Amino acid sequence: MEQPAHGAEPADAAGDAAEALDRPLPEGVRRRVVALVSDAFGGLTVSELPAQLRQYARFTPTRRAKFAGNAMAAALESDPVFRQRIAERLGQAQPELSAALEAGSPPAAADPVDVAAAAYVLRPTGWVKLVAAAGEEAQRADAERADEAGRRELERLREELTEARGQTKSETERLRTELEAARKEAEALRRKLRSAQSDVKRGEAALRRTHAETETIRSEAAAQVSAAESETRRLKARLGEAEAALEASRRAAREGRSIEDMRLRLLLDTVLDAAQGLRRELALPPAAVHPADTVDAVEPGRMSPKDIAARALSETDPALLDQLLALPQAHLVVDGYNVTKTGYPTMPLEKQRLRLLGGLSVLAAQTGAEITCVFDGAELAAPVLLAPPRGVRVLFSKPGVTADELIRQLVRAEPPGRPVVVVSTDREVADGVAKTGARPVASALLLKRLSRI
Numbered sequence: 001m002e003q004p005a006h007g008a009e010p011a012d013a014a015g016d017a018a019e020a021l022d023r024p025l026p027e028g029v030r031r032r033v034v035a036l037v038s039d040a041f042g043g044l045t046v047s048e049l050p051a052q053l054r055q056y057a058r059f060t061p062t063r064r065a066k067f068a069g070n071a072m073a074a075a076l077e078s079d080p081v082f083r084q085r086i087a088e089r090l091g092q093a094q095p096e097l098s099a100a101l102e103a104g105s106p107p108a109a110a111d112p113v114d115v116a117a118a119a120y121v122l123r124p125t126g127w128v129k130l131v132a133a134a135g136e137e138a139q140r141a142d143a144e145r146a147d148e149a150g151r152r153e154l155e156r157l158r159e160e161l162t163e164a165r166g167q168t169k170s171e172t173e174r175l176r177t178e179l180e181a182a183r184k185e186a187e188a189l190r191r192k193l194r195s196a197q198s199d200v201k202r203g204e205a206a207l208r209r210t211h212a213e214t215e216t217i218r219s220e221a222a223a224q225v226s227a228a229e230s231e232t233r234r235l236k237a238r239l240g241e242a243e244a245a246l247e248a249s250r251r252a253a254r255e256g257r258s259i260e261d262m263r264l265r266l267l268l269d270t271v272l273d274a275a276q277g278l279r280r281e282l283a284l285p286p287a288a289v290h291p292a293d294t295v296d297a298v299e300p301g302r303m304s305p306k307d308i309a310a311r312a313l314s315e316t317d318p319a320l321l322d323q324l325l326a327l328p329q330a331h332l333v334v335d336g337y338n339v340t341k342t343g344y345p346t347m348p349l350e351k352q353r354l355r356l357l358g359g360l361s362v363l364a365a366q367t368g369a370e371i372t373c374v375f376d377g378a379e380l381a382a383p384v385l386l387a388p389p390r391g392v393r394v395l396f397s398k399p400g401v402t403a404d405e406l407i408r409q410l411v412r413a414e415p416p417g418r419p420v421v422v423v424s425t426d427r428e429v430a431d432g433v434a435k436t437g438a439r440p441v442a443s444a445l446l447l448k449r450l451s452r453i
Contacts, residue, residue: 025120026139029131030073032117037072038065040089050075050082076121087122098122106130266329267415273328315442318449324439325367327419333410333438334360334446335403335424336375342425342443357389359450364391366453372410376403404429411438 025033038061041049046057053075056068064072076083091098097114100106101124106115112133119127314320325332340352347355357373364371370393377396388394397406407422411433414420420438423446424430430440 025131026113026116028113029116029120032113033076033120034065034069034072035061036090036117036121037076037086038062038068040086040093041072043089044085048085050079053082083121083123090118090121094118101127101130263415267417270329270415270418277328316445316448318445318452321421321441321445321449322367324419324421324441325363325369330367330369330419330421331414332363332369332371333407333420333422333433334371334373335407335422335426335429335443336373337403338424338426338429339443339446343447353386356450357392357394359453360392361389362453363450374403374406374410377401404432408432408436411436414438 024030041053041056041064042061046054049057052071053068056064056071059067076086087098097107097110097118101115101119101122106119116131116133119130324330334356336353336356337349340347340349340356344352344355353375360371360373363369371391372393372395374395374397377398386394395406395410397403404424404426407424407429411420411422416437420433422429422433422438422440423443424440425443434440
């Protein structure tokens, strides 16, 4: 069958206009029409499909019927060219039924719904009557099925009613017998109940007397227990206060004695080391010193005051740090991030710490001085897993405490008279530790000294 060009009216368009349904398609016929269009859909190319149906071209027939049923029915009704193409595919798939419909004599043995669906697609002469007849036939078949189901249900209900009546009669007889037995038993129970009520009344009277006596005894016992508990709590409170005061006094005595002993021992070690250093520096035979030797004067060949002044070191000379660390029991406190961000600020914080601590470890081995390096804990997102190098104490400030405050606490913890050197470029830190007796030096001085290692 020759296909008309898309958009052109087919030859039977006038016939379609003459015959038209005056009511919606019966639901069974509509489902069968959608199934026929879905089956014939796959034989068309995308260009032969209406624009609204092209998105369903790759769907399977089942999915097309499920998701595009309304769209296919609307296109079949409104697009004669699309309907003509579907009719051609139907003629190829069911040639006998199509030929019979075109001849105006549908097969008598065919399903009316199939005949109506094919007539709706092919649109032969009288197709409206075929669709209407299929709808009436479907309604009549539904009515017959409903009547048959109603008759079967009525018969089933009648049987159930007859059975229920028989069961009700036998159950009524049984219940009458049980009721008579229950009446006799109830009469016997009433007699027993009257006797038991008399016994209960006598027992209740005795129980009330017992309860009254018990309540009196309980009240007296509760008063005695309450008094005893009050006295016990008072004694426990006094005992707790006494134990707390005793423990506090013991702890205060221990801590005070421990701290003072530590400070005194450290100060004594400092004095002794200083005395030994002086003894080494001034190791002269006692008999060789005479009073005249103490008179201030210039002897031939000796250094003049000008020469002595020339030996003074600048604040950036690394030799100054060596002289300070050579003092007995010297303690070097380093503001870690202040030094690293002055010397190598572009490195990650972890590498800054490792580089500084490596240099301080070598410096501790060379000088023998006590070295403490302080880092600001606020810079850390998590605790640092770090093994302190030999000879260097590494501290991080706690949350809410800055590294500057921790440095000042370390300086204040030292006994007066011990040489303490603080490395920091922060002027506030330098001025603060200077007031407590420590010697501040710039971070650049330590960096120069470490560069010589």
